[in-house]
Amino acid sequence: MGSRGFKRKGEHELAQLPEDKLIAYLASARTAGDVEASGTAVAILIYGLMDNVQRVALKVPREAVEEVSESVLLSVLRSEFAGSSVGEFRKWTGTIIQRRVADYHRDPKRDVRLVALPTEHLGDEEIWGDEPSVEFEGEAVDAERAVEQAYGDLNDKHQLVIDLYVFADLPAREAAEQAGVSEANVHKIAQRFRDHLDKLLKDDSDTQG
Amino acid sequence: MADAHTLLEQYISAHRGGEEADPAAWLDRLPDGGERAKLAALIDAYLSRAPMREWDPDAFRASGLAPFAERANLALYSEAGSWPAVLPQLREKARIKRSDLVARLASALGAQDKQAKVNGYYHEMETGLLPSDGVDDRVLDALGSILGQSAEALRSAGRAVGAGPQGAPPAAAFARTASDAQTEIEASLPKAAAEQEWDEVDQLFRGG
Numbered sequence: 053m054g055s056r057g058f059k060r061k062g063e064h065e066l067a068q069l070p071e072d073k074l075i076a077y078l079a080s081a082r083t084a085g086d087v088e089a090s091g092t093a094v095a096i097l098i099y100g101l102m103d104n105v106q107r108v109a110l111k112v113p114r115e116a117v118e119e120v121s122e123s124v125l126l127s128v129l130r131s132e133f134a135g136s137s138v139g140e141f142r143k144w145t146g147t148i149i150q151r152r153v154a155d156y157h158r159d160p161k162r163d164v165r166l167v168a169l170p171t172e173h174l175g176d177e178e179i180w181g182d183e184p185s186v187e188f189e190g191e192a193v194d195a196e197r198a199v200e201q202a203y204g205d206l207n208d209k210h211q212l213v214i215d216l217y218v219f220a221d222l223p224a225r226e227a228a229e230q231a232g233v234s235e236a237n238v239h240k241i242a243q244r245f246r247d248h249l250d251k252l253l254k255d256d257s258d259t260q261g
Numbered sequence: 262m263a264d265a266h267t268l269l270e271q272y273i274s275a276h277r278g279g280e281e282a283d284p285a286a287w288l289d290r291l292p293d294g295g296e297r298a299k300l301a302a303l304i305d306a307y308l309s310r311a312p313m314r315e316w317d318p319d320a321f322r323a324s325g326l327a328p329f330a331e332r333a334n335l336a337l338y339s340e341a342g343s344w345p346a347v348l349p350q351l352r353e354k355a356r357i358k359r360s361d362l363v364a365r366l367a368s369a370l371g372a373q374d375k376q377a378k379v380n381g382y383y384h385e386m387e388t389g390l391l392p393s394d395g396v397d398d399r400v401l402d403a404l405g406s407i408l409g410q411s412a413e414a415l416r417s418a419g420r421a422v423g424a425g426p427q428g429a430p431p432a433a434a435f436a437r438t439a440s441d442a443q444t445e446i447e448a449s450l451p452k453a454a455a456e457q458e459w460d461e462v463d464q465l466f467r468g469g
Contacts, residue, residue: 067316082337091334098330099321100313103276107308109285110301117285122329122350126343129333146309163354165347166414191295195302203306219307221273246266253295 058084066096072141074100075133098125104145111153111192116160123152123165195253202249206241209233213241265291265300272300273307284308339389342419348387351408359383362407369403375462382466393419397469 058080061069069077074097081090108121127148135141156164203211209231216227217238228235263271268290276282284304291297321327329346336346352362360380367379385391393416401412408415 063316063318071313085338087334087338090337091331094334094337095321095327095330096316098326098333099316099324102314102324102326103308103311106284107305109283110288110305114285119350119354122346125329126333126336126346129337130343142309161409162414163347163351163410165343165350166410166418168342168417168420191298192301195295195298196305198299199302199306215310218269219273219310221270221277249299253299 058086058089060086060089063092063096066093070138070141071097071100071145072133072136072138075128075141078129079132094129097129101125101128101145104142105149107149108153111149112156116156116164120152120156120164123155123167124149126165127152198249198252202245202252205248206245210241210245213238214245217242218245263290265296265303268300269303269307272304276307276311335389340392340394340421341386341389342393342421344386344393344415344419345389347418351410355408357407365407366400366403369406370399370462370465372462372465375460378460378462382462385466391466393421395467395469397465400465400469 060081061077066074066077074093078090078093078097081093105121105124108124109117112120124145128145131144131148133141133144135144152164152167155167203214206214212231213227213233216222216230217224220227222230224235224238228238231238233241268287272282272284272287284301287304288297288301291300321330329350332346332349336343339345352359357365363380363383364376366383367373367376370379372379382391386393386396396419398412398416401415405412405415
């Protein structure tokens with residue numbers, strides 16, 4: 053039974069919702085003051101995001117992973133996501149992770165869970181971008197940028213091949229069928245992506261050296 | 262020694278196979294340097310694309326995430342911003358027992374003889390029942406000093422989120438969703454501070 057016009061969903065039904073719909077449901081539950089309903093949505097969302105949030109472990113020292121991960125999840129829950137697709141939600145979550153990691157590196161002694169994002173209620177990346185922050189610089193960020201560039205330099209079809217074959221770990225034949233290319237091409241595209249990435253990082257290293 | 266691309270394949274295979282796949286542990290397989298940074302970036306790209314974990318209530322409980330999820334949910338409604346989610350964690354990080362923290366807080370506020378009342382108010386802070394606007398800077402200075410954080414940061418974390426629930430704050434719902442441990446603490450507390458005579462402790466926690 054819902055409250056104030058809010059229609060509660062069952063746990064099973066909630067578990068089938070994509071991220072953007074789940075967080076929209078959470079916002080509705082909160083507006084209606086339905087603590088129990090939002091609690092179920094929060095649990096499903098937090099559990100569902102754990103793989104994505106594990107990225108934090110790649111960017112901060114081991115002893116700070118829990119603190120920064122919790123700050124990311126709190127920001128995701130407290131912010132108002134304005135998008136309407138899983139892709140936008142992923143991008144928005146990625147921005148929050150970057151911001152929280154930057155907040156940590158700006159002042160590791162301060163508990164990052166206490167750092168309020170001035171635009172915490174906004175999901176617009178341009179507005180996020182206006183906030184002062186210290187980027188987590190160094191080899192790690194250079195490598196992230198190189199991966200983005202190597203991927204971004206591919207056309208849509210080749211990006212799909214990388215998503216399916218490299219990142220989703222599908223067999224080459226299945227990736228080929230889904231992307232509409234030959235199996236041999238899947239291998240070639242993946243190798244070109246790896247070679248391009250290696251070259252970008254080598255060039256970057258030569259420039260700095 | 263394997264290169265970053267090979268280790269990425271192995272990591273993805275382990276992760277998708279449900280094995281323990283701590284990204285940091287996989288990075289430790291390479292020495293510091295460019296190849297390690299490349300592996301970190303590739304794992305990052307993989308995890309950013311990973312689908313939501315399929316809901317599994319048993320695995321969720323076993324993960325230890327449930328208490329945090331409960332506090333995070335309370336923080337969505339509280340008049341004390343993220344205090345319910347953050348204060349217990351800060352206390353744990355500082356390795357201070359709650360009773361010790363309350364004793365030190367009462368002492369710092371010159372209210373040693375009213376420790377029970379300070380305890381009641383601190384409990385309300387941790388459960389999001391005490392509006393942060395009413396808490397005096399002296400309390401946050403003292404608490405920040407105990408927890409190793411600035412009063413300003415505590416104040417900032419205590420700001421409520423916008424677009425909250427319609428109507429009255431669901432205080433009753435807090436009681437419904439409180440964990441067993443919280444309920445036990447609550448039962449052991451003295452009568453609600455508001456029911457007692459207004460004094461300097463009330464002023465510090467509610468009149469700030």
